[in-house]
Ligand code: SF4
């Protein structure tokens with residue numbers, strides 16, 4: 168299990184700053200989650216202003 172970021176992402180960077188395992192990085196047009204690192208904590212979803220991170 169891992170979270171993933173949908174196209175709703177506005178690239179604000181808030182989730183990347185809050186992720187405890189630094190699994191989130193800026194990608195092409197939106198931020199991306201490294202599924203190998205994600206521990207499924209849900210912090211990114213709670214932090215995001217547009218609800219872009221979703222449980223995959
Ligand atoms: Fe990081 Fe947690 Fe979001 Fe996974 S669910 S990307 S560990 S903040």
Ligand code: SF4
Nearest residue numbers: 176177179180182215
């Ligand atoms: Fe994108 Fe939401 Fe993360 Fe901001 S907090 S970079 S809008 S996923």
